[in-house]
Amino acid sequence: MRLDILSRLNAERAARRAAVVVTDLATHEQRLILAAEVEADPLAEALGAGLRSGKSGTVQHEGRALFIAVQVPPVRLVVIGAVHVSQALAPMAKLAGLDVTIVDPRTAFATPERFPDVTLLPEWPDAALARIGLDRFTAVTALTHDPKIDDPGLDAALRAECFYIGALGSRKTHAARVSRLLAAGHAEADIARIHAPIGLDIGAVSPAEIAVSVLGQVVGALRRKPTRAETAGPRP
Known part of the structure; x- marks a missing residue:
């Protein structure tokens, strides 16, 4: 060369x-x-x-x-929230070849015992994500249901144009989230990139099933060819 x-x-x-x-x-x-x-x-x-x-x-x-x-850079998955879904998602994502980081300021949940063998940052997302950096080869999932924790992660992911952004919660919860992100200065077209409710529609019920649906959606966003409509609009 x-x-x-x-x-x-x-x-x-x-x-x-x-x-x-x-x-x-x-x-x-x-x-x-x-x-x-x-x-x-x-x-x-x-x-x-x-x-x-x-x-x-x-x-x-x-x-x-x-x-x-x-x-291509190693693909990263940043999980906001050291919750039950995250406990199932982290090892699955590692098996799929993703570099997993868990971010959660709640030190009672963000423990090495609950999340062995992954990078664990018991910090607020705005501080943690500013330090590690996000980019177009990073997926971000917000799983806490707590706007004080989830919203800073979603804000950072949108600004970094991460290839996948997903958030746990009902449609009503997401509608309130959209209002907060609009107030933070994000455009509707950009906010529409957030997968919410998160995960593929497979009827998932348990934390492990939800983790499967989330990982499938992340891999789909990474690997599949964008549709013509997606190509015309904002995309990673």
């Missing part, structure tokens, strides 16, 4: 931004495509598929064999 491309690729990696290196297998010519440049590229379809899957591979384009080397 050319040194200039490697240097730029390392810079993107350090900034947790995705990038793709395309190599012509016949001529060995290379070029670097940053995530923000993908949609305008002639290989947009193949590049988009590679970024969604995180997989590198060979494609054919105009009679040429090209190798697409995909670099």
